[in-house]
Amino acid sequence: MEHNHASSFMDEVSSSAPGGEALRTCIQCGTCGGSCPSGPDMQHTPRQIFALIRAGERDVVLKSNTPWYCVSCYYCTVRCPKEIPVTEIMYTLKRMAVRDKAFDDSKAPDFSKVFIRWVEEFGRSFELGLMGVHMIRHNPFGAFKIMDMAVGMVTKGRMAFTPTRIKGLDGLKRILAKAKELEAQA
């Protein structure tokens, strides 16, 4: 029973990441964590996460801050002796945590959601809208810390006050709706 439980979590993770099958070959060498620039702030190093996946510790893994502290720099991916696409596994764990609402801290998932909400509505990203919504929700006093930057961005003409809407927005919305439908079935 325990064995099946453990292997089903491994199946789930390894089959939902491009190239994820290599995860089964992890030799627990720790090169990933040793290469990670944000590793010291992670609750578990990638190596520990992979051991936990193998042990079927689904809740611990999906609640961990580890995937949300991945900065997508791919050091681990190019250094892994077993060619495990570690960064892709981290993205996979984020998607699973979002789907199951399993994360402990909603700050990072919310950032991704707000970023994408603007993209889905207009076709392009919108920095002011992203920062505005995110800061009000998660860091209301953070705006004071970067006031000089915000003023600089505005006075130097680097801040757009309205999002750009693409012409083919209707088509894009149909594409994304279809994609989400197919993702849910997969």
Next chain:
Amino acid sequence: MNYTYFPGCSLEKNAACYDASTRAVAAQLGMQLTEVEDWNCCGATEYVSLNLTAAYSLIARNLAQASKNTSTHELVAPCSACYLNLRKCDKVLGQDPKFAGRVVQALAAGGLSYKPGTLHIRHLLDVLYQDVGLEALAAKVTKPLRGLRVAPYYGCMIVRPEFHDGGEDPEAPTSLDEILKALGADVVDYPLKAACCGGHMTQISEATGFDMIHRLVKSAADLNADLIATLCPMCQLNLDGFQGAMNRHFGSHFHMPVLYFTQLIGLAMGMSMREMGIGEEIVDARAALSRIGSEMAAEAAEPKRPRKDDKALPMPAPLKRA
């Protein structure tokens, strides 16, 4: 040299000087850039954290739009995140037919199609290094950047994972170093050239984000660099825009300007600071740029390491007791 050009969201406004300098430099070098018609956001690192099929479909729409330009298969992106996403999407769709089937179906819902492998997706650095070449670049230099100490900063997403087909080492790339040398600049051997700027980390965990910015800026300052040359709008925003907040976080006083490599190429070709969008950076670069042509470079090249007392006997330092 004919290319389809994918600017990306950052280059619309926040990194408008990167777009302007890229177009100006490309025109001088005889490159013809045709912008992808009605392109959309690549999703950065955010969409793939939420929905795999939607993330790749969003990117694939750009590939479909870009492949409408039948006059060339070369697609060039100046933003490292856009470059990586476009390239990764094309590669994954080619390798995983089952997954590609889903993306093809999604694209069809919007009346579009794309066949993996149609486009050759490249970063601007790769195009300038390989297609234009160092000789042609050097031949266009009228105002060499002599005396300017530049730290060449590649960041992560252009050299890793190994999607780059220019034969670059994923951890110790050299093409930007060579380009800057061809411009006459004094290029710093920058050990963190391929380290990560932290991406969106300042918004998730300030301490983590500022630490990553700090080590990059400090390393460049320790090596007496006048400025950092970058090729990614995310890196520029982090190192330049958040430098003040990082300084306050650490109680440090760094003033390290961060410019796009295309701005430096343009200056070396004799284009004006105004044309290159110099002045749009938050950490003012003008004082650093005034060092171009100065004779102080050789002196400044001496590392600032505390030197041992020559007259002292060769004895180990006494142990400090707690």
